[in-house]
Amino acid sequence: MRNARGHLTAELRSAKEPTKEQLSRFAAFLEKKYRRKVPLEWKKDESMGSGFKLQAGSDVYDWTLSGRARQFQDHLRRINTGAEDILPLMRQVVEEWSPAAAPEEIGEVRTVDSEIATVTGLDHAQYGEILVFSSGIKGMVQDLRRDGLSCILFGSSEEISAGSIVRRTLKTAGMPVGSAYLGRVVDALGVPMDGKGPIEPETHRPIEAPAPGILDRQPVNAPMETGLLAIDAMFPIGRGQRELIIGDRQTGKTAVALDTILNQKGKNVVCIYVAIGQKSSSVAQLVENLSRRGAMDYTVVVSAPAGASAALQYIAPYAGCALGEHFMYQGRDVLIVYDDLSKHAIAYRALSLLLERSPGREAYPGDVFYLHSRLLERSAHLCDELGGGSMTALPIVETQAGDVSAYIPTNIISITDGQIFLESDLFFSGQRPAVNVGLSVSRVGGDAQTKAVKSAAGAIRLDLAQYREMEVFTQFSSDLDEATKRQLRYGQGLMRLLRQPQYAPFSQHQQVVLLVASLGHVMQDVPLEKLEDFRRGLLAAVEEEAPDLCSRIDMTGQLSKEDREEILALARRYLKKAFPEKEAR
Numbered sequence: 001m002r003n004a005r006g007h008l009t010a011e012l013r014s015a016k017e018p019t020k021e022q023l024s025r026f027a028a029f030l031e032k033k034y035r036r037k038v039p040l041e042w043k044k045d046e047s048m049g050s051g052f053k054l055q056a057g058s059d060v061y062d063w064t065l066s067g068r069a070r071q072f073q074d075h076l077r078r079i080n081t082g083a084e085d086i087l088p089l090m091r092q093v094v095e096e097w098s099p100a101a102a103p104e105e106i107g108e109v110r111t112v113d114s115e116i117a118t119v120t121g122l123d124h125a126q127y128g129e130i131l132v133f134s135s136g137i138k139g140m141v142q143d144l145r146r147d148g149l150s151c152i153l154f155g156s157s158e159e160i161s162a163g164s165i166v167r168r169t170l171k172t173a174g175m176p177v178g179s180a181y182l183g184r185v186v187d188a189l190g191v192p193m194d195g196k197g198p199i200e201p202e203t204h205r206p207i208e209a210p211a212p213g214i215l216d217r218q219p220v221n222a223p224m225e226t227g228l229l230a231i232d233a234m235f236p237i238g239r240g241q242r243e244l245i246i247g248d249r250q251t252g253k254t255a256v257a258l259d260t261i262l263n264q265k266g267k268n269v270v271c272i273y274v275a276i277g278q279k280s281s282s283v284a285q286l287v288e289n290l291s292r293r294g295a296m297d298y299t300v301v302v303s304a305p306a307g308a309s310a311a312l313q314y315i316a317p318y319a320g321c322a323l324g325e326h327f328m329y330q331g332r333d334v335l336i337v338y339d340d341l342s343k344h345a346i347a348y349r350a351l352s353l354l355l356e357r358s359p360g361r362e363a364y365p366g367d368v369f370y371l372h373s374r375l376l377e378r379s380a381h382l383c384d385e386l387g388g389g390s391m392t393a394l395p396i397v398e399t400q401a402g403d404v405s406a407y408i409p410t411n412i413i414s415i416t417d418g419q420i421f422l423e424s425d426l427f428f429s430g431q432r433p434a435v436n437v438g439l440s441v442s443r444v445g446g447d448a449q450t451k452a453v454k455s456a457a458g459a460i461r462l463d464l465a466q467y468r469e470m471e472v473f474t475q476f477s478s479d480l481d482e483a484t485k486r487q488l489r490y491g492q493g494l495m496r497l498l499r500q501p502q503y504a505p506f507s508q509h510q511q512v513v514l515l516v517a518s519l520g521h522v523m524q525d526v527p528l529e530k531l532e533d534f535r536r537g538l539l540a541a542v543e544e545e546a547p548d549l550c551s552r553i554d555m556t557g558q559l560s561k562e563d564r565e566e567i568l569a570l571a572r573r574y575l576k577k578a579f580p581e582k583e584a585r
Contacts (some may be wrong), residue, residue: 007039008034008036008038008056008057009038009039009040009041009056010026010030010038010039010040010041010054010055010056011040011041011042011043011054011055011056012026012040012041012042012043012052012053012054013042013043013044013045013048013052013053013054013055014042014044014045014048014051014052014053015044015045015046015047015048015049015050017042017044018042018052023040023042026040026054027040030056033056034056038056048064049064051063051064052064055106057123058105058106058107058121058122058123058124059104059105060104060105060106061104062104104167104168105121105122105123105124105125105167105168106121106122106165106166106167106168107119107120107121107122107125107131107148107165107166107167107168108120108121108163108164108165108166109133109160109161109162109163109164109165109166110148110162111162112153112157112160112161112162112164113157113354114157114309115152115153115157115309115310115311115350115351115354116142116150116151116152116153116351116354116355117133117139117150117151117153117157117160117166118148118149118150119131119148119149119150119151119166120147120148121148121166122148122149122166122168124168125141125144125149125168126141126172127141127142127144128140128141128172128173128206128208129141129168129169129170129171129172129173130169130171130172130173131151131166131167131168131169132166132167132169133159133160133164133165133166134164134165134166135159135160135164136155136159137153137154137155137156137157137159137160138153138154138155139151139152139153139154139166140152140154140173140311140315142351142355143355143357150355152310152311152314152351153309153311154189154309154311154312172206172207172208173206173207173208173315174204174205174206174207174322175189175190175204175205175206175207175318175319175322175323176190176199176201176203176204177190177201177202177203177204177205177322177323177326178199178200178201178202178203178326179202180199180200180201180202181199181201181300181323182270182297182298182299182300183296183297183298183299183300184196184199184300184301185283185287185301185303186199186300186301186302186303187302187303187304187308187312187316188302188304188308188312188313188315188316188319189312189319190319193303194287202326203326205322205323205325205326206322207315207318207319207321207322208318208374209322209325209378211374211377211378211380212378212380212382212386215383216380216382216383216386217240217380217381217382217383218381218382218383218384218388219381219447220238220239220240220241220381220390220417220444220447220448221238221381221447221448222238222239222240222381222390222448223236223237223238223239223448223449223450223453224237224238224239224241224260224269224333224335224392224448225237225263225505225508226256226259226260226263226505227259227260227262227263227505227506227507228256228259228260228433228500228505228506229497229498229500229506229511229514229515230433230435230498230500231256231420231433231435232449232453232506232511233453233456233457233460233511233515234435234437234440234457234460234461235418235420235435235440235441235442236442236444236445236446236448236449236453237392237394237442237444237448238381238392238444238447238448239333239381239390239392239448240379240380240381240382240390240391240392241379241392241393241417241418241442241444241448242376242379242392242393242395242415242416242417243392243393243394243416243417243418243419243420243442244394244395244396244397244412244413244416244418244419244420245257245394245395245396245397245419245420245422246396246397246398246399246404246409246412246413246419246420246421246422247398247399247402247421247422247423247424247427247434248398248399248400248401248402248422248424249398250427251422251423251424251427251434252422252427252432252433252434252502253339253340253396253398253422254286254339254396255432255433255502256420256422256433257273257337257339257394257396258286258289258290258502258503259502259503259504259505260335260337260394260505261273261290261295261299261335261337262290262293262295262503262505263505264295264298264335265293265294265295265298267333268332268333269298269332269333269334269335270298270299270300270324270327270332270333270334270335271295271298271299271300271334271335271336271337272299272300272301272302272320272323272324272334272335272336272337273286273299273300273301273302273336273337273339274302274303274304274316274317274319274320274336274337274338274339275301275302275303275304275305275316275339276304276313276316276317276338276339276340276341276343276344276347277304277305277306277313277340277343277344277346277347278303278305278306278339278343279305279306280303280305280306280307283301283303283305286301287301289503293503300320300323302316302319302320302323303316304316310347310348310350310351311351313343313344313347314344314347314348314351316344317338317341317344317375318375320336320338321336321375321378321391324336324391325378325391327389328380328382328387328389328390328391329382329386329387329389330387330389331387331388331389332389333389333390333391333392334389334390334391334392335391335392335394336379336391336392336393336394337393337394337395337396338375338393338394338395338396339396340395340396340397340398341372341395341396341397341408341412342396342397342398342408343398344371344372345364345368345371345372345408348364348365348368348371349363349364349365349368352364352365361407362406362407364407364408368407368408368411369411369415372395372411372412372415373415376393376395376412376415376416377415378391379391379392379393393416395412395416397409397412402423402424404421404439417442417443417444418440418441418442418443418444419439419440419441420435420440421435421436421439421440422434422435422436423435423436423439430499431495431498431499432499432500432501432502433498433500435498437461437464437465437468438465438468450508450557450558451557451558451559452508452512452553452556452557452558452559453508453511453512453515453557455559455564456511456512456515456516456519456559456564457515457519458515458519459519460494460515460519463490463491463494463519464491464494464495466487466491467487467488467490467491467492467494467495468491470484470487470488470491471488471491474488486524489524489525490521490524492528493518493523493524493526493528493531494518496528496531496532497514497518497523497531497535499532507554508553508554508557509543509549509550509551509553509554510539512553512559512567513538513539513542513550513567513571514535514538514539516559516564516567516568516571517538517567517568517571520568520571522568522571522572522575523535523571523575525579526575526578526579534575534578537574537578538570538571538574541570541574542567542570542571542574545570546566546570549563549566549567
């Protein structure tokens, strides 16, 4: 405690008045501890029982029965519970334990509302530290001021009131991690939500951690295939990359991420899906789809649904990232989806306004850029000395009426290594995935493609760009020559080829076959309404007639000149079989 002038004072509470000798010993202890004389006052408190409680400033030396029991409980939590026979270990702990004379810093709640509690008396608390209230509710320090601090609450504020006791834990916010989380649905604190029982973690990781440095990384040069032809052929994603998925509401953003997760089956990739502000029914449906297709075996779902507090929605992506880092530093490849960071920014804005931080553009505080940069920068392809693991991030951002120049979209576009822009007009016209070829980009480019796909994709982006330009020009003309008509039919065929049903990702050899056949103009004369059936039949025919070719492409990632010629020959043969009246040109 401190007096009106701010000088340090001490208070001793006990049921029995101490003797002069005891008071002098307490005074000597305080003088040695704080290197100055500290005025000491005794107050009678029957609740102390046979013990006492000494408070100097914010430091509390609790020598009551309950205080010593709490110290013993904390000591027990630190023992090695992985031992085969725990009874001898506990007996040893009990025999060797003695109450510590270390201070316990205790504060008091000044004000509390639905999400935020302001606390005084915790002079040494640090940003991000976990506090425990007398009701058992936990909070995280989020704002440090001269007259106290503010913390966000991870539980109901109804059990907390002004005057409640708050204790420091000396621990930063962490996430329990381990392989046991695979196949499970948990909340932002790592608590199971799927009713399948408790999870035994291997260790804990702080939810906030520095991103790997430049020397700890290596170039992004291994593909993270989505199984979507429109993306893998033109905007490839590499392991360790951060690729933004952006678009209006209901344009298939989650569907792209879900297909990417499904495509990792059998590739030894750990997938983490972080649902922020989603409807619980939508998350349950997504989990059901993943389970039905066998993808939950290698997937963890971290859910902070719309009904959760803003505090839990705020820490959810960081908790998922900590879980991903656990696997990445074990040398494994991780794919993490943040769905979506627009709602994450809104939750942070709500907390910031309650914390009385100055609002800026669109009412977001000035540090909202740092909010997402310190999250996404933790994705990396680690150097071989650190195990060579990787974490690939697919953040999702929702736009309003296609406005990519809004505050949050422009922030995250500048942080990521490219974006997949999904357009509403394309989506509602039946072009799904509705990838806008002009506005989408991958800054890693061909380095994230296998040589087979890179060779097969060729000039598909250039061909589509010429088609779009010609399509706009020909809207004003009704008299077209035959060459222009053929060019338009070719472009329309390419666009129709890029349509892909959900939950049906293509393997590498299937993508190569389709790209070689289409860019070789084999499919040019196939009617658009029959192109999907032709594509399905062509893949089946190639896999039946040339299984060695398919397995060779999948295994080596190479496409030789002979392989290309064989694919074209098989495609022309199938075209004649499917449409005897047509000749491939």
